[in-house]
Amino acid sequence: MAIDTRKEHEKFKRTEKRQRELVPLAKELSELTEKIRFHRYQYDDLDDPIISDAEFDALKRRAQEIEDSLVLNEEDLFSVRQIVGAPSSKSLARVLHEVRMMSLDNAFADEEVAEFVARVRRFLALPEETQVVFTAEDKIDGLSCSLRYEKGVLVRAATRGDGQVGEDVTANVAHISDIPQRLSPLPLAGGAGGGPVPDVFEIRGEVYMSKQDFTALNAAQESSGGKLFANPRNAAAGSLRQKDASVTKARPLRFLAHGWGAASAVPGATQMEVMRAIESWGLPVSPDLVLCRSVEEMLQQYRSIQAARAGLGYEIDGVVYKVDRLDWQGRLGFVAKAPRWAIAHKFPAERAETTLERIDIQVGRTGKLTPVGRLAPVLVGGVTVTNVTLHNRDEIARLGVRPGDRVVVQRAGDVIPQVVENLTREEDRPAYAFPDHCPECDSEAVAEEGEVDVRCTGGLVCPAQRTERLKHFVSRAALDIDGLGEKTIDEFFALGWLESPADIFRLKQRRAEIVGREGWQDKSVDNLLASIEARRSPDAARLLFGLGIRHVGAVTARDLMKRFVRLETLREIVEAAGSSHLGEGDHLQGGGGAPGLSPLHHPADGPPPRSGEDALAELTAIDGVGPAVVEALHDFFHEPHNVAVWEDLLSEVSPPDFVVETTASAVSGKTVVFTGKLETMSRDEAKAQAERLGAKAAGTVSAKTDLVVAGPGAGSKLKQAAALGIEVIDEAAWAEIVRAAG
CATH class of the missing domain: 3.40.50.10190 (BRCT domain)
Incomplete structure (x- = not known):
């Protein structure tokens, strides 16, 4: 069949124009995705969030808006909708969840709740007269936990972790009085009971600490010189995830059930029936769990719970709605890592006034200068806060904030708030001068064209960047080297032992020097060196992510390695794409796999293509890889120092070919x-x-x-x-x- 080349050319030009228009959005999305992953790790894995819930939700919403404008089909979504939780820590044994522990999508306005209900109806193709019933309950602010009962006996408890792998906290939950070691069917009001307990049943809910117990715990911590917790959620998380269960025993933790996971049988046909069965077996459920038969009833329950929020004994941050019928839940299924049949209706942020005492500048691993405001302590929603992120130079200018200003701050959860208003900006005082040199190495600090972030130009000359990049390289999402923590990296860097990632694999030559240093004995040194040696054949995607290339997050690194299998193949294709499409002052064009581009190359077909057009086509045809990612890869391999670091590292490690496991079914891979x-x-x-x-x-x-x-x-x-x-x-x-x- 003959091809109309004129029409094909016009189609290609239209696509190319559209791609150029999307370059700024693709770049912003890549940066947002990296930020979201980092903050999920801070919140879920470290129990040490550094931005507020409201700020995090705003990041996700903006990223999802961009995704919706960049993609046409739901199957093309690749980033923020797939992010839930964070990798489990190494301090506790890991547990693989039989059924993934999901996150929830959020709604912030009444209209979004109405759209959620309409979306459910559309998906199920329900006639107008068919009623959809939802459960509604308060969303408790705690740590997600799954309790596995076999023959009615508690055999394992695990945190959510990243949704697939959590931490074993079985010994710890034995000290939580709300969690029975054995399930016993008890009669409910009116004589109804939950019936026999299934052979296998995982009850899921939140471990939390009451407001009263949190206040008492912090008072005791202060009197003994211990660490103060920022809020009840962090206190609960830190108390549950203890290696020593006796520490957990001394902390007043509670539990509230809100669902279930793996089950050999389900004791009901609706969400409410199963929750009542769980309650009858001895687990507490929310006293505000009700059925709603319309959007109006859902919103009425939301406002009722919001009005009672301050008087509750525990922290909540919204209301969760779930489709009641379980057969409909099954049909609705999941999108990325959230169910289509449930949504969290979040409460608005709480606010307070305080004084901005000073502005500190922190330097991250990519050289970004982040301003952090230090506040006079203020109570916001029951939590004392002292720090606020000011994001960047433009945000400071927008707010007009200076040390000494009175500001309004807000929080919508349990962490660092955001400044929403400057009450004294009209006072006649000089504006804050954002630094034009790095506070760590005194290198020039500049903002690239089209960017708001100011970055240190010192690169690996800057000690903040070098140490932060090394910390990123050994982090759990990257090479996951146990025993090489932040303090150790700082110590070894100061001694001149660690300058680049490859130096990590040469530490065995310094064994005699390490032994005997404070905190280091023969066994601890041998354990560290064994952890390092275990990473001599690292996962290629983790290694690529660990290099800290801008815009190349964990998901993008996996997508790249799924396509190219070998790291050297990726490098050759990036260099080929760059040599053809990047001249002096030029920028890469393309993205999204435009029609008319050449077919994808597969590593098994022989050497990668040498034509710049073919190489660029291969890269941008990968979901989630747009011009921002390609430019970042090109910039990395174009810099001689980076190439030296790359080649030095590959002289110490040998990553095997990247292999992806596939789901077994008749249409897998089709x-x-x-x-x-x-x-x-x-x-x-x-x-x-x-x-x-x-x-x-x-x-x-x-x-x-x-x-x-x-x-x-x-x-x-x-x-x-x-x-x-x-x-x-x-x-x-x-x-x-x-x-x-x-």
């Missing part, structure tokens, strides 16, 4: 297109099924399509499939594939 009217499910539900089975649900038919599922009214897509010889099945045959996969 591309499926749905067309026509589906009679038993909505299009969104069908796509979700395909994704759960390891397939990609595409919106158009092409030579890469493996299967077309056609319902009544299928038109051009069905004809296209026939012309290309693609297998076509009906909805019933698709349902059989789903059923066979279990």
Whole structure:
């Protein structure tokens, strides 16, 4: 069939123009994704958040807005909707969750709740007269925990961690009086009981500390010279995640159930029935758990709980709505790492006035200069706060803040607040002068064109950047080297033993020098060196992420390695793309896998392409890899010092070829297109099924399509499939594939 080259050229030019327009958004999204992952790690893994809940929610909302403008299909979403929790720590044994512990999407306005209900109805393709019932309950601000009971006996308790892997806290929860060691069906009001306990049942909820107990704990900590906790959530998290269970025993922790995970049987057909069964077995559930039969009732319950919030004995930050019918929950399924059948309606931020006493500048691993405001202590929503992030130079200018100003701060959870208003900006005092030199190394600090962040130009000359990059390299999401913590890196860096990542693998040559230093004995040194040696064959994606290349987060690193398998292949393709498309003062163009680009190269096909156009096509055809990522990769490999660090590191480690495990099903790895009217499910539900089975649900038919599922009214897509010889099945045959996969 002849190709109309004029139309193809026009189509390509339109796509190229659209890509150029999206470059700033793609760059902003990449930066936002990296920030979100970092703050999830601070919150979930370190129990030490450094921004407020409101700020974190704002980051996610902005990132999701950009994603929605960059992608056409839900299957293309690649970043913030997939982020939940943080990697489990190394101080406790790890537990693989049989059923993933999910996060929740958020709503902040009444209209968003109404849209959530409408979205549920659309997905299920429900007639207008069909009523959808929801449960509503307060969203307690604690640490997520899963309790696994077998034959009614508690056999394991685990934190959420990153949703897939958590921490074993079984010995610790034995000291929480709300959590029974054995489940016993008890009669509820009116004589109703939950029935027999299933052979396997995981009860999920929140471990928390009451406001009264939190105040008493901090008073005791202060009198004994111990660490003060910022808020009840941090106190609960720190108390539960103790290696020594006796510490947990001394802390007054509570538990409230809100759901379940793995189960050999489910004692009910609705959310409410199962929660009442859990309550009858001896676990506390929210006293505010009710059924709502309309958006109006949901919002009424939200306002009722919000009004009672201050008088509650524990911290809450919103209300959670869930579809009551479990069969509908099953059909709705999940998007990324959140259920479609539930949403958290968050409360607005709380505010207070205080004085901004000074502004400190912190230098991060990428050289970014972050201003941090130091506040006169102020109580906001029951928590004393003393610090606030001021984000960047532009935010300081927007607020007009200077040391000595009276400011309004707000918090919507339990961490550092944000400044929302400067009450004394009209006073006749000089504006704050943002530094133009790095406070750590005195190198020039500048903002790149089009960026708001000011960065130190010292690179690895800057001690703050070098040590922070080394800390990032050994972090859990990167090489995960146990025993090489921040204090150790600072110590070894000061001694001149650690200058680059490769030096970590040469520490064994300094064993005799390490032994005998304060805190180091033969066993601890040997344990550290063994942890380092265990990373001589690191996961290639973790290694790439650990290098700290701008815009290359953990997800992007995995996507790159899935495509190119070997690190050297990635480098060659990046250099080929850059040599063709980057001249003096030029910027890379492209992104998103534009139509008309050459087919993807596979490593098994031989050497990577040498044409810059082909190399750029390969890179930008990867979901989540746009111009910002390609430019960052090019800049990294274009800098001789970075290449020296790269080659030095690869002389010490040998990452194997990157391999991705696939889900076993009849359509795993295949591309499926749905067309026509589906009679038993909505299009969104069908796509979700395909994704759960390891397939990609595409919106158009092409030579890469493996299967077309056609319902009544299928038109051009069905004809296209026939012309290309693609297998076509009906909805019933698709349902059989789903059923066979279990």
